[in-house]
Amino acid sequence: MSPAQNVVTKKMMLVMALCLTQSLVTHSILNKCHVHVINGFSHGEFLEAHCRSKDDDLGVRHLLPYNEFNWTFRTNFFSTTKFSCHMWWTGGEKYLDVFWTDDKFLDKECAGNNCRWRSQDDGVYLFSYKHKEYRLKYNWDPWNKTKNHSYLDKKML
Numbered sequence: 688m689s690p691a692q693n694v695v696t697k698k699m700m701l702v703m704a705l706c707l708t709q710s711l712v713t714h715s716i717l718n719k720c721h722v723h724v725i726n727g728f729s730h731g732e733f734l735e736a737h738c739r740s741k742d743d744d745l746g747v748r749h750l751l752p753y754n755e756f757n758w759t760f761r762t763n764f765f766s767t768t769k770f771s772c773h774m775w776w777t778g779g780e781k782y783l784d785v786f787w788t789d790d791k792f793l794d795k796e797c798a799g800n801n802c803r804w805r806s807q808d809d810g811v812y813l814f815s816y817k818h819k820e821y822r823l824k825y826n827w828d829p830w831n832k833t834k835n836h837s838y839l840d841k842k843m844l
Contacts, residue, residue, distance in 0.1 A: 720800040722770060722786050723757040726750040727805040727812070727821075734806045738772040738785065762788050774806060779827030781811055 726734035734750040738758075748756040762768040766788040773782050786802050793799055798816035805812045805821055812821035 718800050719759050719761055720768075720786060721757060721759050721802070723755050723801075723803045724748070724750070724772060724774070724785070725755040725803065725805040726752055727807050728752060728776065729808055732776050732778070734774060734776050736772050736774045738770055740768060740770045772804075774811060775830075776806065776827075778808070779829055780831075781825050781827055783811060783825055 722738075724734075724736050724738065726732075728734065731752045733752070735747060736750060736756060737747045738745045738756075743760075745756075745758060750756055760768070768786070768788055769784060770786040771782065771784045774780065783804075785804055786797075795817050796802070796813055796815055801816075803814035803821075804824075805814070807821075807823075810823050810826040813824045814820070815822045
């Protein structure tokens with residue numbers, strides 16, 4: 688291969704690489720994402736929630752009945768952003784991922800970039816924009832007092 692052909696080949700590879708990553712860059716730069724954690728208990732219980740990503744710890748939140756905690760962010764360059772939460776109340780607890788960059792999840796469940804999670808007496812629900820209603824995603828786990836609650840730290844690594 689001549690030096691001129693080598694230069695052309697390298698330029699073509701660079702253009703192809705840029706085209707392949709354009710959707711990743713466009714998604715992370717242009718789109719703001721929103722996550723809502725809502726206390727929807729019917730009996731006036733408080734909801735506790737500790738949410739975090741690998742890079743951001745949002746702290747423990749104490750949600751009064753019918754109140755919500757929400758945050759806005761942009762995904763990282765490689766679209767690997769993920770937020771997880773530990774939610775608990777007197778009736779149980781649940782560890783769950785509340786946001787991840789998966790087209791199927793975002794388009795069908797979160798209407799693109801708006802994920803709405805709500806605690807209810809029987810579990811944690813996610814608002815389905817496709818069906819226009821909250822749908823049960825997780826049942827509450829019984830309290831496990833001996834469990835190591837550093838789960839989120841391990842999960843985020």
